[in-house]
Amino acid sequence: MSSLTIAMPKGRIFEEAADLLRQAGYRLPPEFDDSRKLILDVPEENIRFILAKPMDVTTYVEHGVADIGIAGKDVMLEEERDVYEVLDLKISACYLAVAGLPGAKITDVAPKVATKYPSVASSYFREQGEQVEIIKLNGSIELAPLIGLADRIVDIVSTGRTLKENGLVELERICNITSRLIVNPVSYRMKDLQIDELVERLSLVVDGNEEVNL
């Protein structure tokens, strides 16, 4: 049987995703969690893991160099890749929101919105019938309104601590985000049995965790 290649996001999703795989019975070696290697083979499971930046996971899966990936819904919405989203893993929960300084008066015809998610932000304001100018940043988005670069931001909120500590307020909630299991369409045809088994095993864990969390 040919092996499966899974693109894992480095960073904050990684640990929860690895936990989920372990709960599903996959034997991942302990060094898996703090290795600096970018390709990790687990021969006993016939799986190769590649470790990618969270924003790049969809790219590896769309190009078919990974059969499967784990990606935040935020990345899926921003990138709109040709991949199948097969399971909501219900991990790394957060949401996308519009935020700004409290009581800020916006007088510009097209107020400036700073974000790491230009496509999501443009669609959102278009749907609201609001004209805005999008400014793409790669991080520390909350800085933009404080320093006068933008009137508002579109960014991820999880605990709300970053907004609070920077004196910003949430203005509108755009959508909830969790991590998703995604699959390359060709891989799904060629390796359907292996992929179905993985999806099945992970679904049982996700459903079980949900019951525990109730």
Ligand SMILES: Nc1ncnc2c1ncn2[C@@H]1O[C@H](COP(=O)(O)OP(=O)(O)OP(=O)(O)O)[C@@H](O)[C@H]1O
């Ligand atoms: N508080 C949060 N902030 C950002 N992303 C979060 C948060 N909570 C969950 N997530 C999820 O984690 C993913 C981002 O993970 P992470 O922050 O490790 O990557 P990153 O933003 O590329 O990091 P960096 O560029 O700082 O290395 C998002 O795509 C989102 O789905």
Ligand SMILES: O=P(O)(O)OC[C@H]1O[C@H](OP(=O)(O)OP(=O)(O)O)[C@H](O)[C@@H]1O
């Ligand atoms: O509501 P909170 O729990 O405070 O989390 C939200 C913050 O976390 C993320 O930033 P991250 O830590 O990834 O740093 P970045 O600004 O470099 O993207 C996100 O962009 C927010 O700034």
